[in-house]
Amino acid sequence: MAEGYVIGVDLGGTKLLAGAVGADLSVIHRTNRLVYGLSQDELVQMIADAMEEIRVAIGAPIEAIGFGIPCTFDSRTGMAVQAVNVPLKDIAFADVMTERLGIPVVVDNDANCHTVCESRLGIAQGATDVTLLTLGTGIGGGLLLRGEIYRGWINGGAEMGHMVVEMNGRPCQGNCPNWGCLESVASGSALVREASLAVARRPDTALGQALEEGRELTGPLITELATGGDPVARGAIETIGRALGVGITNLVNIFNPQVVVIGGGVIAAGELLLAPAREVMMERALAPGKDVVRVEAARFGPEAGMIGAGLLARDMLDGIVTGAIEARPPT
Known part of the structure; x- marks a missing residue:
């Protein structure tokens, strides 16, 4: 498993929970933000700000970020197509976040991330x-x-x-x-x-x-x-x-x-x-x-999605193909 830190993000209909996940799967810094009343652009900016907060707080490089978001996807285009309870529609979410943050990103449905966590660890x-x-x-x-x-x-x-x-x-x-x-x-x-x-x-x-x-x-x-x-x-x-x-x-x-x-x-x-x-x-x-x-x-309660997203980020770094949507900054 890749060393260093990744960030796991669980975006729900009410709030965002994110944390820096170490190689031992410990979470050393969490941020919790409400998502009420935001437009898509405002939500994307809030997510980018939350990632920067974690990066500054831990004072160490972040190797990748895993996002669990409540969307349907189209793997043919890499688009997050529709969300029922958050303002995300027809957005190439992984590409957008990679471009903003300059870090490899993997994105999956939030409940898939919960399932990864509970089936591997829970x-x-x-x-x-x-x-x-x-x-x-x-x-x-x-x-x-x-x-x-x-x-x-x-x-x-x-x-x-x-x-x-x-x-x-x-x-x-x-x-x-x-x-x-x-x-x-x-x-x-x-x-x-x-x-x-x-x-x-x-x-x-x-x-x-x-x-x-x-x-x-x-x-x-x-x-x-x-x-x-x-x-x-x-x-x-x-x-x-x-x-x-x-x-x-x-x-x-x-x-x-x-x-x-x-x-x-x-x-x-x-x-x-x-x-x-x-x-x-x-x-x-x-x-x-x-x-x-x-x-x-x-077993992991409300943190399952965050930890599962972090596990997918580590899979990406380790070259494991999971079927989630990946994006990397240009070299």
């Missing part, structure tokens, strides 16, 4: 067939099939958050043109919506009191109060968990994975989320797949 280590869902602002999907990340024919695949679970369901969010996507009923955004509706019907609980005191209704607040026993918060998480279970049922029936990994910020709810998801999966999935699959929380 809860799915040793498994050859893994499905992964990251639950945050939206839902990302990653696939490891027969030991290799599966991206589809031209790197536009594995968007499992946009499988339809309700044919005539609510419109999906952001730039998705679909209705009834898993993302619309089981993401962090869906959790906040569900809790908002529930607390309006029953405001006389800890969650209602917290909102009356001026606290913002967020996933972390819902999880905090659910863990403390608030029935409205617990009910909202259970509703999301059962919807998630329908999505997991589809993954088990289609891919017969050894492990289904659930990551992203919403997994902070732990078994409050996973127990109802497993229950639905066991009710609705086919044998033998449902009897042998493990449904687990990501």
Whole structure:
């Protein structure tokens, strides 16, 4: 494995998390920035500024940068084609960042980076067939099939958050043109919506009191109060968990994975989320797949995407072909 530092970047619908990753895979400097309300040009500039902050902070050369971004790609052109929850569209992202930073860049879907981390180092280590869902602002999907990340024919695949679970369901969010996507009923955004509706019907609980005191209704607040026993918060998480279970049922029936990994910020709810998801999966999935699959929380939690992106950067330096999109500065 290449020595020296790389940077791993995980760009989500709400925030950017990046860190300098050493040869021992330790993270020595992190930066966390919000991405609300930015144009594409502003987002690209913010990312470049964050990379420069890390480079200055560690005071050592950066050999490569790995980016996980929530986009579909076209490997024929190297373009990041569409993002549902961030302002990126039809941009040669790897080329743009290499030109701005003068450093080799590799870019992949953010959930693929999560999958790289969890399959090599995390809860799915040793498994050859893994499905992964990251639950945050939206839902990302990653696939490891027969030991290799599966991206589809031209790197536009594995968007499992946009499988339809309700044919005539609510419109999906952001730039998705679909209705009834898993993302619309089981993401962090869906959790906040569900809790908002529930607390309006029953405001006389800890969650209602917290909102009356001026606290913002967020996933972390819902999880905090659910863990403390608030029935409205617990009910909202259970509703999301059962919807998630329908999505997991589809993954088990289609891919017969050894492990289904659930990551992203919403997994902070732990078994409050996973127990109802497993229950639905066991009710609705086919044998033998449902009897042998493990449904687990990501071991690296919200840092899995960042570390996985760093691993892809090291792969690039080591000459390992992964199928992610690479760009190098001209020599």
